[in-house]
Amino acid sequence: MSESSKGTTQTVTAETSATPRNPSPKEQAWEKNTLQPTLKKNPERQTEFTTISGHPIRRLYTQADLPNWDAERDLGLPGEPPYTRGIHPSMHRTRLWTMRQFAGFGTAEDTNQRFRYLLAQGQTGLSTAFDLPTLMGYDSDHPLSEGEVGKCGVAISSLADMEVLFDQIPLANVTTSMTINSPAAVVWAMYLAVAEKQGADWKKISGTLQNDILKEYIAQKEYIYPPDPSMRLVIDTFEFGVKNTPKFNTISISGYHIREAGSTAIQELAFTLRDGLEYVEWGMRRGLDVDEFVPQLSFFFNAHSDFFEEIAKYRAARRIWHKAMVERYKSKNPRTWALRFHTQTAGCSLTAQQPYNNVVRTAIQALAAVLGGTQSLHTNSLDEAWALPTEFAATIALRTQQIIAHETGVTNTVDPLGGSYFLETLTNEVEHGAWEYIDRIDAMGGMVAAIERSYPQREIAEASYRYQMELDKKEKIMVGVNDFVSQEKPLDILQIDETVAHRQAERLSKLRADRSQAEVDRRLGALRKAAQGKDNLMPFLYDAVKSYATLGEICDAMKDVFGIYEEVAIT
Amino acid sequence: MPEKKIRVLIAKPGLDGHDRGAKVIARALRDAGMEVIYTGLRQTPEMIASAAIQEDVDVIGLSILSGAHNTICPQLMTMLHDKGMDDVTVLVGGIIPEADIPALKKSGISGIFLPGTSTQDIIDFIHKNVPHH
Numbered sequence: 001m002s003e004s005s006k007g008t009t010q011t012v013t014a015e016t017s018a019t020p021r022n023p024s025p026k027e028q029a030w031e032k033n034t035l036q037p038t039l040k041k042n043p044e045r046q047t048e049f050t051t052i053s054g055h056p057i058r059r060l061y062t063q064a065d066l067p068n069w070d071a072e073r074d075l076g077l078p079g080e081p082p083y084t085r086g087i088h089p090s091m092h093r094t095r096l097w098t099m100r101q102f103a104g105f106g107t108a109e110d111t112n113q114r115f116r117y118l119l120a121q122g123q124t125g126l127s128t129a130f131d132l133p134t135l136m137g138y139d140s141d142h143p144l145s146e147g148e149v150g151k152c153g154v155a156i157s158s159l160a161d162m163e164v165l166f167d168q169i170p171l172a173n174v175t176t177s178m179t180i181n182s183p184a185a186v187v188w189a190m191y192l193a194v195a196e197k198q199g200a201d202w203k204k205i206s207g208t209l210q211n212d213i214l215k216e217y218i219a220q221k222e223y224i225y226p227p228d229p230s231m232r233l234v235i236d237t238f239e240f241g242v243k244n245t246p247k248f249n250t251i252s253i254s255g256y257h258i259r260e261a262g263s264t265a266i267q268e269l270a271f272t273l274r275d276g277l278e279y280v281e282w283g284m285r286r287g288l289d290v291d292e293f294v295p296q297l298s299f300f301f302n303a304h305s306d307f308f309e310e311i312a313k314y315r316a317a318r319r320i321w322h323k324a325m326v327e328r329y330k331s332k333n334p335r336t337w338a339l340r341f342h343t344q345t346a347g348c349s350l351t352a353q354q355p356y357n358n359v360v361r362t363a364i365q366a367l368a369a370v371l372g373g374t375q376s377l378h379t380n381s382l383d384e385a386w387a388l389p390t391e392f393a394a395t396i397a398l399r400t401q402q403i404i405a406h407e408t409g410v411t412n413t414v415d416p417l418g419g420s421y422f423l424e425t426l427t428n429e430v431e432h433g434a435w436e437y438i439d440r441i442d443a444m445g446g447m448v449a450a451i452e453r454s455y456p457q458r459e460i461a462e463a464s465y466r467y468q469m470e471l472d473k474k475e476k477i478m479v480g481v482n483d484f485v486s487q488e489k490p491l492d493i494l495q496i497d498e499t500v501a502h503r504q505a506e507r508l509s510k511l512r513a514d515r516s517q518a519e520v521d522r523r524l525g526a527l528r529k530a531a532q533g534k535d536n537l538m539p540f541l542y543d544a545v546k547s548y549a550t551l552g553e554i555c556d557a558m559k560d561v562f563g564i565y566e567e568v569a570i571t
Numbered sequence: 572m573p574e575k576k577i578r579v580l581i582a583k584p585g586l587d588g589h590d591r592g593a594k595v596i597a598r599a600l601r602d603a604g605m606e607v608i609y610t611g612l613r614q615t616p617e618m619i620a621s622a623a624i625q626e627d628v629d630v631i632g633l634s635i636l637s638g639a640h641n642t643i644c645p646q647l648m649t650m651l652h653d654k655g656m657d658d659v660t661v662l663v664g665g666i667i668p669e670a671d672i673p674a675l676k677k678s679g680i681s682g683i684f685l686p687g688t689s690t691q692d693i694i695d696f697i698h699k700n701v702p703h704h
Contacts, residue, residue: 132586147642221588569611
């Protein structure tokens with residue numbers, strides 16, 4: 001990449017924490033005459049106040065914290081660059097965010113029922129959780145799947161399962177998100193096959209494929225193939241999506257899992273956006289036009305408990321993305337400039353102790369996401385530090401969003417916090433911190449290179465250890481965990497038993513007996529051959545799933561060609 | 572003669588990749604003066620038992636968040652027993668429903684640590700339960 005296209009050449013508008021502060025005479029007098037005498041009598045509770053990420057926070061923010069801040073340039077107006085105030089001119093006054101609860105457990109029948117229940121309760125989009133064997137490209141009857149079938153999500157081993165999963169759910173009208181990464185292209189091919197069977201027009205269907213392999217190497221670790229062929233599969237879906245499914249988000253570039261792995265807010269933002277830039281650059285190298293494929297890229301962030309830090313993070317994300325698209329990639333299409341994102345409240349903030357407190361945590365986190373301008377939202381259920389949610393717990397989580405949307409009044413006006421000295425300063429600082437990381441990763445040669453030297457992995461491990469030590473020393477408090485402890489009765493939780501695995505195994509042996517093995521072999525052979533060359537693999541994957549080749553068979557065919565990835569474990 | 576360090580194998584069995592807890596514990600035990608070996612991800616009970624023999628460890632710490640503990644733990648305990656390693660202290664940390672705890676304890680797991688456990692509690696448990704060298 002040329003020097004001029006790097007983040008280092010950005011015109012820096014944000015103040016850094018090193019910018020000297022020049023308080024007004026009035027503020028100086030306040031400090032001397034009002035503040036100091038009070039502090040002498042009543043000292044503050046701590047010598048230092050920091051966000052949950054360890055970012056220092058001042059006692060008071062005033063104009064002195066924003067010396068170079070220009071409201072027209074740095075804040076702007078909603079729906080216009082730099083999108084600090086949101087990507088739509090009237091935001092939630094026109095359309096509320098999509099209430100999209102992540103769900104999946106047991107067999108396709110079990111999850112289909114939960115989907116239909118959630119839609120009946122007023123949920124406005126679907127989001128599919130797959131079980132670990134599916135996420136790792138193993139069929140339910142593979143020996144390594146033992147004990148894991150249907151536990152963390154729904155078990156999907158073939159198109160036959162996918163047909164059951166979306167039975168009586170019209171894909172032409174419902175937007176669906178699918179949380180799957182390494183085998184994303186295969187599962188997407190299954191989804192497209194179901195849509196076609198239902199008679200839904202591919203040009204009109206919309207939804208989101210997570211498909212973010214970079215954060216798997218960084219944080220969630222559900223990878224199969226090495227980075228190069230994995231990135232090829234991602235770019236294949238971009239290319240296929242531009243031509244065939246223009247309304248489908250072919251990727252959801254995710255900070256969620258980076259944060260859950262223990263990163264700070266700034267790390268979450270920086271690594272996620274740098275992942276985004278990596279995808280853009282790989283797409284460009286394929287010969288795709290930025291103005292054409294980038295509008296189908298979406299983002300996914302965590303909503304953790306530090307209220308203002310989270311809101312600042314979402315605002316900074318939009319500013320960074322806009323700047324990168326315009327200055328680094330010279331994009332002319334405004335649809336590439338506006339960063340659209342989904343949010344999920346922080347699973348890692350939930351406590352097993354006093355679990356009803358989690359309803360409160362989740363509500364506050366969800367409020368931060370809404371005030372930060374999210375496009376869609378998942379709220380966690382109170383029992384998720386124990387298990388997948390019961391219907392009772394999942395309903396409260398959905399109701400939490402409905403209360404924020406319809407009772408609190410926060411949707412009446414756009415970006416109600418815009419112009420707050422504190423929030424604008426914090427937005428600047430978070431943005432600045434993220435650019436520093438982005439520049440560092442650019443200097444390493446990009447995100448794939450940084451991952452190969454374990455850079456983001458190590459940064460996250462450091463932050464996560466630091467936070468655990470703060471909890472252990474009670475420098476940070478988690479209510480019910482290291483303070484305000486009390487005993488409670490155990491919750492009734494959702495149990496997934498091994499009958500799911502047996503049902504899946506039976507279904508798979510019937511499938512293998514009923515299908516044409518010759519056709520399966522022929523199409524897997526064609527896929528293997530294409531994988532050795534440079535063709536886009538989506539049409540080959542589509543052919544393979546239509547013959548009812550299983551997920552495991554398809555992923556294995558690609559393993560034959562691509563090999564597998566093994567990480568260097570750091571501790 | 573200096574006391575021999577306690578040797579611990581931290582293992583991540585099953586398909587799950589959420590290794591935040593495993594890594595934090597590995598580092599905390601190391602900082603507490605123990606010799607810690609981390610297996611990395613996706614270890615089968617077989618691989619964990621072999622590593623435990625090879626590394627001659629006093630403690631095995633399993634991190635399981637996926638709900639697969641009822642399958643993985645008994646398999647590992649049987650394997651350790653068959654290999655004559657009944658004296659190894661086995662701990663499990665992660666998302667373990669309370670209803671599953673009695674059966675896990677019965678299978679020979681010494682300590683089960685739920686979300687929110689401080690690293691010091693685990694260090695103290697090991698010092699109390701692992702025979703001094």
